[in-house]
Amino acid sequence: MDYSKFFSADVPSFLRSPVREIFRKVDLGSICSFAGGYPSESSFPVAEIERLAGKVLEKYGTRALQYGATQGVPELREVIARRYGVPVSQVQITTSSQQGIDVSTRILADPGDIVLSEPPTYLGALQSFRAYRTRVMSPGDYTPAAGKAKFLYVIPDFNNPTGRTLSLPEREALVEKARGLDVLIVEDSPYREVRYAGTPLPSIRSLAPERTLHLGSFSKIFAPGFRLGWIIGPEALLEQIYVCKQSLDLCPPVFDQYMAAEFMGSGALDANLSKTVAEYRQRRDRMLSLLRQHMPEGVRWTEPEGGLFLWLTLPEAVDTVEMYDEALARGVAYVAGSFFYPDGSHRNTMRLNYTYIAEEKMAPGVALLAEIIRSRL
Ligand SMILES: Cc1ncc(COP(=O)(O)O)c(C=O)c1O
Numbered sequence: 001m002d003y004s005k006f007f008s009a010d011v012p013s014f015l016r017s018p019v020r021e022i023f024r025k026v027d028l029g030s031i032c033s034f035a036g037g038y039p040s041e042s043s044f045p046v047a048e049i050e051r052l053a054g055k056v057l058e059k060y061g062t063r064a065l066q067y068g069a070t071q072g073v074p075e076l077r078e079v080i081a082r083r084y085g086v087p088v089s090q091v092q093i094t095t096s097s098q099q100g101i102d103v104s105t106r107i108l109a110d111p112g113d114i115v116l117s118e119p120p121t122y123l124g125a126l127q128s129f130r131a132y133r134t135r136v137m138s139p140g141d142y143t144p145a146a147g148k149a150k151f152l153y154v155i156p157d158f159n160n161p162t163g164r165t166l167s168l169p170e171r172e173a174l175v176e177k178a179r180g181l182d183v184l185i186v187e188d189s190p191y192r193e194v195r196y197a198g199t200p201l202p203s204i205r206s207l208a209p210e211r212t213l214h215l216g217s218f219s220k221i222f223a224p225g226f227r228l229g230w231i232i233g234p235e236a237l238l239e240q241i242y243v244c245k246q247s248l249d250l251c252p253p254v255f256d257q258y259m260a261a262e263f264m265g266s267g268a269l270d271a272n273l274s275k276t277v278a279e280y281r282q283r284r285d286r287m288l289s290l291l292r293q294h295m296p297e298g299v300r301w302t303e304p305e306g307g308l309f310l311w312l313t314l315p316e317a318v319d320t321v322e323m324y325d326e327a328l329a330r331g332v333a334y335v336a337g338s339f340f341y342p343d344g345s346h347r348n349t350m351r352l353n354y355t356y357i358a359e360e361k362m363a364p365g366v367a368l369l370a371e372i373i374r375s376r377l
Helices: 018-025 046-065 074-084 097-108 123-131 168-181 235-249 254-265 268-294 320-330 359-375
Strands: 091-094 114-116 135-137 149-154 184-188 212-217 229-232 309-313 349-353
Touching: 046 254, 046 268, 074 091, 074 229, 074 254, 091 097, 091 235, 097 123, 097 149, 097 184, 097 212, 097 229, 097 235, 149 168, 168 184, 254 268, 268 309, 268 359, 320 359
Parallel strands: 114 135, 114 149, 149 184, 184 212
Antiparallel strands: 091 229, 212 229, 309 349
16 A cells, blocks of 8 residues: 555655664674764663662652653752752753754744754754754855744754864854844753863853753763653743643653652762763773874864764765765774765764773774775775
8 A cells, every 4th residue: 555645744854864774774782883872881870770760669659650740740840940050930851852852843943944053963953853844054054035044953062973062152153143133042952961071161041041942861961761851941932842742742751750850869960970971081082092093194083072972074085975884894883974964965074972882892993994994095
């Protein structure tokens, strides 16, 4: 049966994630993979989670297993509000920050509207923008003649895919741009607290609270399996998100929220995070030193101060999309950088994750990647 006639007009716009396709094709555990955007499994506080699960059931009883408020359970909203110095009324819990991106796009943009985002940018965000049939444009290229821009999407800290962080002047310029164009800002910030060098910079929200939806996530500071995030923003915007979310999931997972509230509220999150940050710093340093040791001349990379990724720019002659099958066959995986560009350009770039790969696979993985690149110069 041909089902295509049943599909909505949105369906042809859905963008299939090339990253997830890679995961389907190959068992990444069996090779040297720098592909997935996964946290280190040693960052998961397994024993603490076991203890907390019992505590949550004891403390909250069947409430922890019941439906909850669409905004999130009050205990978690309060812990987040306290941590970030905002009123509880400005906190909405989400079923992951991916949902935060999706729901923000859904309430703000119509088909044909423009989302301003500097490429390369997070693939999951591009998927949401495409699903709602918006157009993505670099803020530098935008003029009002191009169409209606509704919001500017930015990952200011340790960007996925590049690992880059916006400087304070860049943040100020971005806010000025948003004010000048009178657009909102969606600040996607899942890595903000995973900083292992340098000094924290003011969030975009702190510079423009009146026009920013700040998206946070428990994925990199607790565990992604819980699928929990939050949005901090003006009440009038959260009110629309609240109504929209009712049709998406009724409420975020209640048991998980109590777990997160206990974990964050007790200080266990900070203790665990400082261990994770120390491990990631070491992994990044190792990765940078391996790149210096093995990569041929002409290859450049970012030196992230936090987060999960770094970004390689190769000589123009190397096509990382075309090189990918050989790399996989020889036992090393990465994500081609062009997937993070809405127009598929920059085929001489790649994203490397260094937080998930087994320590002993890092050196052979970088050496192998360097050898494949060298053979194509
Ligand atoms: C920039 C960015 N935003 C959002 C997400 C999604 O995170 P979550 O697990 O909270 O949905 C990711 C995950 O990799 C990300 O890199």
